[in-house]
Amino acid sequence: MERVTRSSALPELPARPDVEGNPGFFGPGDKTTGTPASVPGYEWFNMVQEELCNVVTQLGGAPLSGDVYDQVANAILVAISQAVPDSIDWVNVLNKPGSYPPAGHGHAVADVAGLQAALDGKSVTGHGHAVADVAGLQSLLNAIRQPxxxxxxxxxxxxxxxxxxxxxxxxxxxxxxxxxxxxxxxxxxxxxxxxxxxxxxxxxxxxxxxxxxxxxxxxxxxxxxxxxxxxxxxxxxxxxxxxxxxxxxxxxxxxx
Structure with a gap:
């Protein structure tokens, strides 16, 4: 974004001309009645140009550059990021509930970090073990009297x-x-x-x-x-x- 660089450009912002009329919107004109279409004057272009330049230099804090075409957008994004704090004190949170009763809810497996990997490491459903694989089981079985x-x-x-x-x-x-x-x-x-x-x-x-x-x-x-x-x-x-x-x-x- 930069100001106009044509040979006709002035080094200083000129004064607004004395123009009759009320603020309004551009019109297409009417040939049948001889009403001309709205033609903006130099003062209107200067106004729009300065508004955009001030967004870049004052809001975004960056110098104007004719080779960059997103300075206005970046200036707005920087201003928004600086306006939102990283944290807000609890007392400053508005309209928060007075209590937080527990409520039933569920989560997909993918929503819980590490859950799928933990499940993958488990044994498949339906399996068996030899008696010798269970510590102390044989001793318990030996102690049971058959009725x-x-x-x-x-x-x-x-x-x-x-x-x-x-x-x-x-x-x-x-x-x-x-x-x-x-x-x-x-x-x-x-x-x-x-x-x-x-x-x-x-x-x-x-x-x-x-x-x-x-x-x-x-x-x-x-x-x-x-x-x-x-x-x-x-x-x-x-x-x-x-x-x-x-x-x-x-x-x-x-x-x-």
Missing amino acids: RLLLVLSEGITQISQYNVGGIVYHGPGDYTVNMMGGAVSSENFILLGMTGEVGSSDGGIVCLKDSNSIGGEIGSGAADPTVNSFRVQCLHASTGSRADASRLFLAIFEV
């Missing part, structure tokens, strides 16, 4: 047993003792899981540990008597809850 199901099946109280369950002793109406073969066992290792029976010829019945009135439970008395070699059950009418002899008795005992 056994112990059955007592009585037909007309004539006992048929499997595994280490001994005979059944009748004590009176609906009252029986089941003896464990092999002597005393830990009461914490035997659980009475489920029992069914028949009372009389057709009436259904339930069997529970004696005096517990509930199906299932740990056999024995726990810490007070850590070992048992027998346990007592009773057979009840399913409908009335009264005790009665069983014509068929089935006990399911689970050793854990």
Whole structure:
């Protein structure tokens, strides 16, 4: 940007001429009425030229140069960058909210620096490991006892047993003792899981540990008597809850 350099250029800014008229806009004229088109005078060109030169020299702080064609634009950009501070004090921020409650939101993987590389280093979904690859796993497996199901099946109280369950002793109406073969066992290792029976010829019945009135439970008395070699059950009418002899008795005992 530089001022006009023609031979007719003046070294000093001339005074404005005394021109009649009001400030307005350029017009095209009208041939039919003989109205001429608007023709700017030297004073208007000088005004526009000086406005642009002042943008470069005063706003941008750069000398005029006829070989540079973006001095006006650069001057405006420099002025904007200098007008906006690098930081603003929190107290000077207007219309900020009074609180910042958390809100659910999401991010694409590409928006989180380093996330894709971290995910690429992970194992693919669905894989396995040998027991030896997991520290201490084999020792834990060795310590687990395999459970056994112990059955007592009585037909007309004539006992048929499997595994280490001994005979059944009748004590009176609906009252029986089941003896464990092999002597005393830990009461914490035997659980009475489920029992069914028949009372009389057709009436259904339930069997529970004696005096517990509930199906299932740990056999024995726990810490007070850590070992048992027998346990007592009773057979009840399913409908009335009264005790009665069983014509068929089935006990399911689970050793854990």
